[in-house]
Amino acid sequence: MAYIERTNAEALIPEETSHNIIEESIKRSAILPLANRMANMVAKQSSVPVMTGSVHASFINGDTGLKPTSNMTWDKVVMTAEELAVIVPIPEAVLADADYDIFGEVRPRIVEAFSLAIDAAILHGTNKPLSWPDGLVPAAIAAGNGVAYSGNLYQDINGEDGVIAKVEEAGIAVNSYLGALKLRAKLRGAVDTAGQPIFRTAYSNGDAGRMMYELNGSPIVFPENGSLDGDQALLLAGNFNYVRYAMRQDMTYKILDQATLTDASGNVILNLAQQDCVALRAVMRLGWAIPRPVNIISGVNYFPFAVLQPSA
Numbered sequence: 001m002a003y004i005e006r007t008n009a010e011a012l013i014p015e016e017t018s019h020n021i022i023e024e025s026i027k028r029s030a031i032l033p034l035a036n037r038m039a040n041m042v043a044k045q046s047s048v049p050v051m052t053g054s055v056h057a058s059f060i061n062g063d064t065g066l067k068p069t070s071n072m073t074w075d076k077v078v079m080t081a082e083e084l085a086v087i088v089p090i091p092e093a094v095l096a097d098a099d100y101d102i103f104g105e106v107r108p109r110i111v112e113a114f115s116l117a118i119d120a121a122i123l124h125g126t127n128k129p130l131s132w133p134d135g136l137v138p139a140a141i142a143a144g145n146g147v148a149y150s151g152n153l154y155q156d157i158n159g160e161d162g163v164i165a166k167v168e169e170a171g172i173a174v175n176s177y178l179g180a181l182k183l184r185a186k187l188r189g190a191v192d193t194a195g196q197p198i199f200r201t202a203y204s205n206g207d208a209g210r211m212m213y214e215l216n217g218s219p220i221v222f223p224e225n226g227s228l229d230g231d232q233a234l235l236l237a238g239n240f241n242y243v244r245y246a247m248r249q250d251m252t253y254k255i256l257d258q259a260t261l262t263d264a265s266g267n268v269i270l271n272l273a274q275q276d277c278v279a280l281r282a283v284m285r286l287g288w289a290i291p292r293p294v295n296i297i298s299g300v301n302y303f304p305f306a307v308l309q310p311s312a
Contacts, residue, residue: 029115030223031122034176035243038079041287046246047076050291080131081248081287084114089261089270089279103280107253110282112225114251119227122243122288123178123236133290136243136305137233143303149234149311153190154198156308157215163237164216166306171297174237177220179213180230183308184222187213231310238305242292248285256281 038048058068088106095102120126125135133139140146145166147156157163167174179187187199199215213220220235228236256279261270272279294300 028111028225029119030178030221030225030227031119031240031243032115032245034178034221034240035245035288036241038244038246041079041081041246041248044081044248046079046081046287048079048244048289048291050077050293077289077291079244079246079287079289080129081246081285082129082131083283083285084117085281085283086110086113087256087261087279087281089272089277092276092278095278103255106280107282110280111251114282114284116225116227118286119223119225123227124229124232132288136238136290137229137236137307139290140236140238140303140305140307141309145303145306146309147306148309151311153186157235157237163235163306163308167238167304169298170302170304171295172239172302172304174216174218174239176218176238176240177215178228178236179220179222180228180234181222181224182230183220183234184213186234187220233307234310235308236305237308242290242304243288244291245286245288248287249283251282251284254281254283255279 038046056068060067088110090102117127121128121132121135123135124137125132128135134142145163147161147163147166150156152159155162159165164174188197190198192198199213213222215237256272257277258273259279260268260272261279262268270277270279290304292300292302292304295302
């Protein structure tokens with residue numbers, strides 16, 4: 001059972017210490033800002049209508065030729081909201097002796113932990129609920145949209161058999177990229193025959209001096225929370241408009257002071273009231289899906305993402 005002990009919080013219990021806690025910047029979700037957020041769910045499951053057949057038109061011969069008829073068909077993809085939660089216990093004596101708002105420091109880290117869990121589940125299927133789809137990376141590879149890194153990064157990404165082409169062959173335009181941090185060195189190191197960099201960083205319109213990586217005019221997002229495993233995918237390219245998610249319950253917090261915490265076998269780990277502890281409980285519920293409407297070029301047998309895989 002994990003909880004904040006006095007020894008783990010001694011840095012926050014001052015003798016004569018600074019009131020500034022030095023820490024890494026909070027790592028937010030990388031996938032959700034790129035995805036298409038839908039209206040909040042009003043039940044555990046929500047159906048997303050998907051067009052499975054489209055209208056077809058044709059020319060007619062002569063003045064009395066018969067005009068063709070056509071129809072449309074729809075199906076549905078079910079999005080299921082699943083719960084994500086954590087409980088962080090802490091002894092009341094530690095709270096009383098700390099010169100900081102410990103729960104105020106814990107909340108941003110809970111957000112970070114939730115973001116990592118969501119990203120890892122959507123990208124790789126890591127610890128995903130059974131009702132959720134397979135992760136984007138394994139699903140793209142299973143669909144035949146994996147390209148092994150050959151050492152020629154430009155061709156691996158932009159070539160006729162490259163990652164982008166895998167998506168475009170299905171009649172879908174790539175609109176964003178997710179890259180592993182180890183890809184940045186490969187992008188910087190790729191040069192042409194004159195020794196000039198092939199992939200150039202583009203200065204953003206925001207902070208002066210801040211640069212962002214781009215591919216063919218679209219940004220590359222490098223998750224800093226470790227959610228994109230560089231040993232499985234150097235680059236994920238695709239159309240993120242196909243990724244849909246919805247909230248059933250936004251993140252809520254509750255202070256527990258009378259609960260008894262147990263493990264999966266029912267063994268008591270911590271009795272908050274008896275052991276003078278409190279706990280911060282955080283809960284949220286959300287679901288995601290990747291509906292694939294019929295495409296005029298590839299029909300329904302396509303996957304709108306491709307992966308650059310590290311070489312063996």
